[in-house]
Amino acid sequence: MDSLLFLIFAAITVICAINLVVQTHPISSALSLIGVMGSLAVLYLLLGGEFIAAAQLVVYAGAIMVLFVFVIMLLNAGGERKKPRRLWPRYAGIPLLFLFLALMGYVGNRVLPPSGDVTFGSFVGGSAQEIGKRLFTVYLLPFEVTSVLILIAIVGAIVLARKEID
């Protein structure tokens, strides 16, 4: 059952990711990315990350992707124009990609020690309570620094995107 859920949502994730890369119109890519994020949230749930799954849906699929879609609509972005590619990426790109995947698969299967299976519900440290405890004790300083980062990002976004007022 766990495997079935994993395979279904992993297939959705990979298909949406391939669609993201293949589509030329940015709005299609954005919708595929929402699919990727939604199914990744299910995988996080299978791994016991309740809080992270919720945050994934709210922050990524909700806030960030709305921002993307909003900017795409605002700029009225069209599809890409076809242009001839240089020679070596066309013929070397895909084989190198598979080489990278094979390397990762080798490391995952041979170099790492045998890892065991993932059973749903055997890890309960991902609830909001546990995350909150850890976040506000051990990781308190990084959490507070994050607020400064977000403040800087807000100011930066406003300064970059404002209209010049004379």
Next chain:
Amino acid sequence: MPLPPLPFPPTPPLTWYLALSAILFALGVAGFLFRRNIITVFMSIELMLNAVNLSFITFSYKLKQNDGHIFSFFVMVVAAAEAAVGLAIILTVFKNRQTLEIDEVSSLKN
């Protein structure tokens, strides 16, 4: 009537999650390198960040600690900040040049 045996183990091994993470990261790199629209390139970066998050949470499951969850929470926060600033930069680029093709935004070249 008993169901026929499944062609895969009943619970997924941890390496499947890591393999999925690697596949997503590779697709993100491919999109980053192949696409010419700034916004699609930016979304490929988000895809790579998501792949890394999946790795973090997988290892967090393996080690039975929730530090990986907190790391990926911080990754999400940084991604949100990055998206806000990056999209503001894209807006400015479009306002000044009326284009979203990365090949045409090349004034730093030469």
